[in-house]
Amino acid sequence: SISSLQHPAAGYRKIFETVEELEEPIPATVLGLIPSWLKGSVLRMGPGLFKVGGEPLNHLFDGQAMIHKFDLQNGGVTYHRRFIRTDAYVRAVTENRVVITEFGTAAYPDPCRNIFSRFFTYFRGIEVTDNCMVNIYPVGEDFYAVTETNFITKVDPDSLETLEKVDLCKYLSVNGVTAHPHTDPDGTVYNIGNCFGKNMSLAYNIVKIPPAQEGEGEPLEKSQVVVQLPSSERLKPSYVHSFGMTENHFVFVEQPVKINLLKFLSAWSFRGATYMDCFESNQSMGTWFHLASKDPAGYMSSHKFRTSAFNIFHHINAYEDDSFIVVDLCTWKGFDFVYNYLYLANLKQEWEEVKKAALRAPQPEVRRYVLPLDIHKEEPGKNLVSLSYTTATAVLHTDGTVWLEPEVLFSGPRLAFEFPQINYSRCSGKKYSFAYGLGLNHFIPDRIVKLDVQSRESRAWREDGCYPSEPLFVPTPGARDEDDGVLLSIVVKPGAERPAFLLLLDAVELTELARAEVDAVIPVTLHGVYRPA
Numbered sequence: 001s002i003s004s005l006q007h008p009a010a011g012y013r014k015i016f017e018t019v020e021e022l023e024e025p026i027p028a029t030v031l032g033l034i035p036s037w038l039k040g041s042v043l044r045m046g047p048g049l050f051k052v053g054g055e056p057l058n059h060l061f062d063g064q065a066m067i068h069k070f071d072l073q074n075g076g077v078t079y080h081r082r083f084i085r086t087d088a089y090v091r092a093v094t095e096n097r098v099v100i101t102e103f104g105t106a107a108y109p110d111p112c113r114n115i116f117s118r119f120f121t122y123f124r125g126i127e128v129t130d131n132c133m134v135n136i137y138p139v140g141e142d143f144y145a146v147t148e149t150n151f152i153t154k155v156d157p158d159s160l161e162t163l164e165k166v167d168l169c170k171y172l173s174v175n176g177v178t179a180h181p182h183t184d185p186d187g188t189v190y191n192i193g194n195c196f197g198k199n200m201s202l203a204y205n206i207v208k209i210p211p212a213q214e215g216e217g218e219p220l221e222k223s224q225v226v227v228q229l230p231s232s233e234r235l236k237p238s239y240v241h242s243f244g245m246t247e248n249h250f251v252f253v254e255q256p257v258k259i260n261l262l263k264f265l266s267a268w269s270f271r272g273a274t275y276m277d278c279f280e281s282n283q284s285m286g287t288w289f290h291l292a293s294k295d296p297a298g299y300m301s302s303h304k305f306r307t308s309a310f311n312i313f314h315h316i317n318a319y320e321d322d323s324f325i326v327v328d329l330c331t332w333k334g335f336d337f338v339y340n341y342l343y344l345a346n347l348k349q350e351w352e353e354v355k356k357a358a359l360r361a362p363q364p365e366v367r368r369y370v371l372p373l374d375i376h377k378e379e380p381g382k383n384l385v386s387l388s389y390t391t392a393t394a395v396l397h398t399d400g401t402v403w404l405e406p407e408v409l410f411s412g413p414r415l416a417f418e419f420p421q422i423n424y425s426r427c428s429g430k431k432y433s434f435a436y437g438l439g440l441n442h443f444i445p446d447r448i449v450k451l452d453v454q455s456r457e458s459r460a461w462r463e464d465g466c467y468p469s470e471p472l473f474v475p476t477p478g479a480r481d482e483d484d485g486v487l488l489s490i491v492v493k494p495g496a497e498r499p500a501f502l503l504l505l506d507a508v509e510l511t512e513l514a515r516a517e518v519d520a521v522i523p524v525t526l527h528g529v530y531r532p533a
């Protein structure tokens with residue numbers, strides 16, 4: 001069965017190894033039939049260089065950013081990839097050492113500098129990284145490759161050339177924004193980010209970038225902070241990876257994984273400090289849910305939702321039903337930071353070791369939380385959720401907080417449904433039925449999963465020795481059904497004659513339509529976007 005997938009050969013190591021960029025796109029060998037309407041590009045970001053100056057980069061999120069593109073047209077497919085010319089990449093390659101501190105790897109002091117200049121470098125803060133290896137998304141007519149800091153990089157989605165490094169601090173008071181923005185049908189882009197501003201009590205800013213107007217210049221010039229949300233702890237804001245957005249509300253889940261600002265903002269980049277060193281777990285707060293109205297934008301301070309501790313990276317979807325907000329999440333139970341288990345040395349161990357390490361990690365679970373909007377006239381102690389189709393509960397306490405208990409939509413021993421995707425243009429912020437995800441088996445990606453969030457049934461695609469990526473859903477033009485479309489995933493099959501392919505699955509049955517094989521290994525990719533031709 002699916003749950004007993006084993007990887008004794010440890011083929012997964014291959015997706016964490018350095019590859020070279022391509023000078024020109026290469027042709028793919030297509031097996032099967034690509035739907036004639038499927039014309040466009042799959043664009044994905046991930047780490048491509050895992051070693052600098054002979055030294056390994058330590059963490060999954062340290063590798064230097066590489067952009068990947070599969071072009072589909074007239075049934076033919078080509079593959080291209082380039083390193084993004086970030087400061088982090090260019091300076092590392094030029095100086096043959098890690099110059100910019102990455103998420104889990106500290107910059108090496110410049111051996112050529114004398115003791116005095118090294119001493120003063122010691123006292124300047126770390127140069128924030130622009131290593132945009134996490135996602136790529138459109139803002140107006142432009143495409144940006146991003147990480148979660150204040151630097152985003154404009155790229156050419158056809159040639160894959162690096163165009164411009166943009167500092168969001170020029171436009172917004174944020175220290176960074178997530179790699180998971182939401183986009184309205186009109187093209188308005190929303191995001192959330194930490195703001196280590198003046199009094200540090202308003203710690204999370206929701207930002208809005210208006211749609212591109214003809215001849216109106218740079219949409220980023222017109223971006224603005226629309227909501228400020230308070231931090232549960234003044235000097236320790238939570239790490240935020242994504243957020244929820246319904247038709248009328250924003251949902252922010254404040255997790256007990258905190259950024260220690262005294263460490264993060266400290267003047268000195270103390271010996272070999274990295275971003276990972278600045279995290280700590282709050283072992284008592286549990287997890288808080290915050291709501292804000294969208295238009296007019298405003299924080300809803302009287303809605304204080306509390307539940308037990310979990311890590312949250314990816315929201316699946318959120319929507320309003322009656323006077324409730326339904327929030328579907330990929331959670332990891334407990335306050336221990338899941339990223340502690342994502343060091344490359346861990347992920348590249350023998351399979352038995354990988355399984356042992358995952359035993360101690362937070363356990364994954366897809367959960368549905370239901371937040372009541374009307375909580376004033378109710379008496380404490382009663383379950384306020386009256387939606388017929390969910391067992392999630394919400395109980396008002398005498399202190400004015402509302403305690404939430406979830407409904408579990410998917411759970412398996414160290415089997416995560418992660419990197420969730422939906423039919424976004426049709427269902428984002430609305431009641432929906434289907435979520436597609438990457439199945440992580442003790443953190444190793446080895447399945448593509450479809451979850452029916454109504455029936456709680458799931459089905460999976462897998463193949464021996466294959467390691468897929470996050471699946472992107474592309475709706476069939478003019479489709480009637482929500483799941484009428486194609487799933488696109490980059491699959492690595494180490495040792496095969498053509499060791500990587502773009503897999504095209506029918507999204508209804510998860511049956512294979514086609515695969516476009518290339519004579520190249522493709523390292524792990526985190527997130528991406530399908531760009532119709």
Ligand SMILES: CCC[C@@H](CCO)COc1cccc([C@H](O)CCN)c1
Nearest residue numbers: 061103134147148175176194275278
């Ligand atoms: C102390 C953490 C600071 C926050 C930014 C401040 O808002 C995260 O900063 C980074 C830095 C480097 C790579 C990343 C990756 O995006 C993570 C995984 N997606 C995040």
Ligand SMILES: [Fe+2]
Nearest residue numbers: 179241313527
């Ligand atoms: Fe993510």
